[in-house]
Amino acid sequence: MKYKYNYIKSTMIFCVIGFIIPGFTAILLFGTQLILQRLGVECTITWKALWVLSWIGMLLLPVLFYKSLKKKETESYEKLKTNLIFFNFLEYIFMQTALSIFFTKANTLCYVSDGQNGIELVFTAWLSLPVLMIFSYIFEYHTETTISSDK
Numbered sequence: 001m002k003y004k005y006n007y008i009k010s011t012m013i014f015c016v017i018g019f020i021i022p023g024f025t026a027i028l029l030f031g032t033q034l035i036l037q038r039l040g041v042e043c044t045i046t047w048k049a050l051w052v053l054s055w056i057g058m059l060l061l062p063v064l065f066y067k068s069l070k071k072k073e074t075e076s077y078e079k080l081k082t083n084l085i086f087f088n089f090l091e092y093i094f095m096q097t098a099l100s101i102f103f104t105k106a107n108t109l110c111y112v113s114d115g116q117n118g119i120e121l122v123f124t125a126w127l128s129l130p131v132l133m134i135f136s137y138i139f140e141y142h143t144e145t146t147i148s149s150d151k
Contacts, residue, residue: 004140005080005147011136014088015129022125025093026118033109043110054097061091062135069143077147084139088132095128096121 029050036046065087103120 003146005075005077005084005145007084007136007140008133010081010084011088011132014085014092015132018088018092018129018132019126022096022122025096025125026121028093029097029121030118044106047106047109050097051101054094058091058094058098061087061094066139066143069139069145072145075145075147080145080147084136087135091132091135092125092128095131096125099124099127 032050033043033046037043041049065083068083100120103124109118
């Protein structure tokens with residue numbers, strides 16, 4: 001028996017988790033910045049590089065994932081579930097980072113300690129959640145990938 005994978009339901013579950021974890025992913029981003037700073041990369045350059053890479057990833061990942069789904073007619077349940085989790089998590093972090101450029105500057109993230117350092121990353125992570133739901137809607141209603149009942 002074959003049936004369509006429920007992308008919307010799976011992403012809705014991720015969104016509940018995504019509402020709780022933006023601080024952890026922000027810490028991951030600041031950790032990346034600190035590691036690169038220890039390796040000799042200046043802080044503002046690190047953030048500018050993270051923004052560029054995140055914009056590329058944010059724009060490219062949905063296209064690649066969609067093309068991957070369009071190529072496959074049948075996929076195992078576990079593989080689709082795992083791929084969607086990775087897609088949602090990576091796109092969440094890419095959007096969290098890329099959208100923060102509209103709310104802060106590299107100098108602020110690196111050198112200003114006004115008590116709000118990085119809080120923008122929490123809000124931009126939350127902004128990414130509706131976008132993930134839109135992508136899931138597209139995946140659900142515009143792809144023909146089905147899953148087989150054998151897991």
